[in-house]
Amino acid sequence: MSTKNKILDAAEDLFAVKGFNGTSLREITSQAEVNLAAVNYHFGSKKELIKAVMSRYMNELAPNLEKVLLEVCEQDKPTLTQVFSAFAEPLLSLNDFRENGTSNFLQLLGRGYTDSQGFLRWFLTTQYPNVIQYFVDAVHKAYPELSAEEMFWRLHFTMGTIVFTMSSSEALLDIAKSDFNQDVEIASLIEQVIPYIAAGVAAPVGGART
Amino acid sequence: MSTKNKILDAAEDLFAVKGFNGTSLREITSQAEVNLAAVNYHFGSKKELIKAVMSRYMNELAPNLEKVLLEVCEQDKPTLTQVFSAFAEPLLSLNDFRENGTSNFLQLLGRGYTDSQGFLRWFLTTQYPNVIQYFVDAVHKAYPELSAEEMFWRLHFTMGTIVFTMSSSEALLDIAKSDFNQDVEIASLIEQVIPYIAAGVAAPVGGART
DNA sequence: CGCTATTTTAAACGCATGTTTAAACTGAAC
DNA sequence: GTTCAGTTTAAACATGCGTTTAAAATAGCG
Secondary structure (H helix, E strand, O other): OOHHHHHHHHHHHHHHHHOOOOOOHHHHHHHHOOOOOHHHHHHOOHHHHHHHHHHHHHHHHHHHHHHHHHHHHHOOOOOHHHHHHHHHHHHHOHHHHOOOHHHHHHHHHHHHHHHHHHHHHHHHHHHOHHHHHHHHHHHHHHOOOOOHHHHHHHHHHHHHHHHHHHHOHHHHHHHHHHHHOOOOOHHHHHHHHHHHHHHHHOOOOOOOOO | OOHHHHHHHHHHHHHHHHOOOOOOHHHHHHHHOOOOOHHHHHHOOHHHHHHHHHHHHHHHHHHHHHHHHHHHHHOOOOOHHHHHHHHHHHHHOHHHHOOOHHHHHHHHHHHHHHHHHHHHHHHHHHHOHHHHHHHHHHHHHHOOOOOHHHHHHHHHHHHHHHHHHHHOHHHHHHHHHHHHOOOOOHHHHHHHHHHHHHHHHOOOOOOOOO
8 A cells, every 4th residue: 555545544534533623644644654744745735635635535426426416317307305315325335435435525524614714615616516516407407496595505504414414423323322222324324314405405485384 | 891701702703713723822812902821810721711602602592592492392283493493583682692693603503513522512412401402392392203313313414504504604605695696694594594404304204205 | 786766764843832930010908 | 008819911831733854765777
């Protein structure tokens, strides 16, 4: 295993648990069993390392997401549940890509949105605009009555649901286990959240009551 | 204005925007126009200062939340929208308590859940258990078919929606403004999110489709 | 082998952090 | 006016950070 990959693997695990700001290069290089200076030699800076960790996942994930979202769009009248369910398979296949890949990636996504004042949001929206565009298209086809403004807010609510749940998923899975003897996997967590967000995005517009 | 309050005010504003880890004591004391050592003199440590900032809000908010949640529970058959709408007034009244009180508090809540590895979650659940209990009771009365496990997950999804939205609300409000010329206040953001989370929690159980 | 380019290494640099110290100041009580 | 607890202050402390340096080790190639 190359030094570069050893660093990427260690950085990914630590970033997921402790956040970007909360993880030092010394922790990373120590866990990776490489020299401290190796990060700056191979990646240039900590910021570039963060980008590299995220890119490794996004380059794997983006084509798959674009594919399934386009497929959903091809249907006459997709349901919102279909739209959100489309994410499940590409996300879960990250577990073949790397151990705990799904969970790690979603946690990283969560960290990136709250750590480091949104530079990751800029990174994702500029580097992978198609994923977002196809997703918006799919939601629009499933629920055309939703105005652009309402769509904007509901998609960010959804982002929040996912990102927060996943970034605190370790703690939550522990609580669930001790309270309900319920040994939840990340896969079943994804299944749990789909009806929630589908119903949320599907909520009637304009002050109607549930 | 006492030194203690000057520190609390400055810390609150900075914590909300830059997070707990992202704000240094020097920034706080500089903005508060007090000496650096004043924080450790009056509060003991940075961690205790964080607790003090949160306590100031929770001590104001908790009695009001408990009151409105108990009121909702007294109804024969409250709706989920009523349950979640009950939060609006106590939260918005924080604006009378302090300038930008509502927004600041919700942002702090969001920061606390992702920064500092969940010590704030422990703090809130142990210090203010009644609020959580009354809330769970209210949701249960509104939707008794929801099992304890499903309730657990959906309430955390809801927490995620709120907390994430609010912790990135500054960025989101800016984007909304530039994209839609839509000058959104925190109050209307709360109104937007209520139907979303009410519908999410109200989603049918057991794999039914929307 | 001998040369070169790449990689690894230990050490240091400069800087920012939370905290502590001890002296200076303040304001009421006697 | 003196005393003394409470408060403020400037300075230093110890530590950890990301980054840089320059020498040592390694690997690839003619």
